[in-house]
Structure formats: C-alpha cells, structure tokens
Amino acid sequence: MTVTDTLPQAPADTQSGLDFDAVLRIYEVVSRVLPETPAWSYPLLNAEAGVEVTVKHENVQPTGAFKVRGGVALMAALSPEERRRGVVTASTGNHAQSLAWAGARSEVPVTVVVPVGAPARKVAAVRALGARVVVEGRDDVRVAGARRGPRPA
Helix, strand or coil: CCCCCCCCCCCHHHCCCCCHHHHHHHHHHHHHHCCCCCEEECHHHHHHHCCCCEEECHHHCCCCCCCHHHHHHHHHHCCHHHHHHCEEEECCCHHHHHHHHHHHHHCCCEEEEECCCCCHHHHHHHHHCCCEEEECCCCHHHHHHHHHCCCCC
C-alpha cells in the first residue's frame, strides 16, 4: 500500500472476539499492507552456534520492527466510531511507531503519551509517522495515568 491508501476494516464479527477465523482474517489484512518478513540462515553463524540459526529480518518492516503488524491489526479491527474517536497509547518505542504508522494509513487519529525523559529521536520518529505526541510525567506509570485522565476525587 502507498502512504495515501486507507487500511481496510476487518469484518464486524472479528471485533467481537478472537478465534482462529479472526486470526486468519487479520492475517489477510496485514498481508495486504505489509511485506513478508524474510528469514535467512547464515553459514558462519550456524557454525559458531553449532546449530542452524534462522534470522528473521524485521528491520524490513516500515517501522523497522515486528510491532507494526499489531498496529495494522488494531486499526483494521476498530469500529467506525472508534476510528473517528482515535487511539491513545503510552509508549516511547516500537509500539508507538506502529500505531502512528498504521493510524496515518487508516485515517485514524493517534495520540501517543510519552514521559518527559523520552529520547528525542523516538519522539521525532513518532511525530514523523503521523501521531500527535503528548509529553507528560516522569515515568511510564505516570504516563499511563495521564492517558486515562484525572482520577475521580
């Protein structure tokens, strides 16, 4: 898919729960959007390890990590109302980037809450992928609380 394409929405019955058929349907959605991850074996690595080792190269995915599949699956499983409202998450890493990438392609607004000390390059990557970034709290526990909003008194 290109940057301007919209991710397909999973069938409504996928949204009610997870079963093997739902996994196959989401696999179809993910397969249409992301490249298959190559897996190769290297003779020198095999010799050093004493066994055959297969290396799966997730770095070929658009965000450089396997988690982008989860972002695509989540966006495809959202109802129209959930798509309209958007997605909020707390993360400073690959999860944030996967949701930002998939949200941009499915026209779902994504907000990522990060702690004050989050690495600038990670924050910049999430923004570049299309998410709104909110910097809040000193650690992941406070960030998760900020994401839920104030606690009732």
